[in-house]
Amino acid sequence: MNINDFYTTRKNVFDKLQSSNTATKILMSLLMACFTGVMAQVVIPLPWTPVPITAQTFAVLAAGLILGKRYGALSQILYIVIGILFVPWFGEMTGGLDIVLGSTCGYFLGFIIASYFIGSITEKYAGSRKFKRAIAVIGVANFALIYIPGLAGLALWNYLTYGTMLSISSLLFMGLVPFIFGDIVKILGLGAVSKVFLPKE
Incomplete structure (x- = not known):
């Protein structure tokens, strides 16, 4: 198969x-919800924060990229609802409403928002699927649309649980800083996925 055949096949699969x-x-x-649940089991607990390092954000961001805004967001809604009601597939094989309302509550909300955002951009603008533009879109979704509600939820949980407000530095060290390197790797990986597998016209 030559490169033109690959591009044609890629576009046909995407259109289908x-x-x-x-x-x-x-x-x-x-x-995709199942994939998110599987990736959530790749966990590295951190002793100073209730928020662990996981691989699930790769699936979250891929959902919008591959399925588009509506069904990418739906996949994350299904992931959360099924995790509450039926399958303990949140990090470390946990499940239930108490997990969703716990220290990572804001991140769960961010999953839905981020997947919708990525899908809305990449559906409307084919050029956003190019590598550099894709990593920009995915980067905004990851570092703004997941972490802003994630950090807000973590701060609220800490206040309701311990009765104290976290300082900005403590909040960032608990809910953002340890995850930056891994997130950059995921973003670059998804940029490569977009470059290779998604049509640009």
């Missing part, structure tokens, strides 16, 4: 995915 019926898209959202 976009034009598939609602039932198929919901199934793909469910599969």
Whole structure:
């Protein structure tokens, strides 16, 4: 297969995915929710924060990139709802409403927002799927749309649990700084996925 055949196949697959019926898209959202649950089991606990390092944000960001805004966001809604009601697939095989309302509550909300944002940009602007633009879009989604509600939720949880407000430096050290390097790797990886597998026109 030459490069032109690859580009043609890539576009045909993408177009078929976009034009598939609602039932198929919901199934793909469910599969992405499962992928998120699997990636959430890649966990590195940190002794100074209740927020662990996990691989699940790779799946979260991929959801919007691959499924688009509606079904990317739906995949994360399904991930959260199924994790509350049925399957203990949050980090370290946990589940239930208490986890979603705990120290990582804001991150769960950010998952939905970030996947919707990425999908809305990459659906509307094919040029945003190019490597540099893709990492910019994914980077904004990751560091703004996941971490802003994530840090706010962590601060609120700490206040309600311990009755004290965290300083800005403590909050960042608990909920952002330890994750930066891994997030950059994930963003670059997804930029490469977009460059190779998604059409640019």
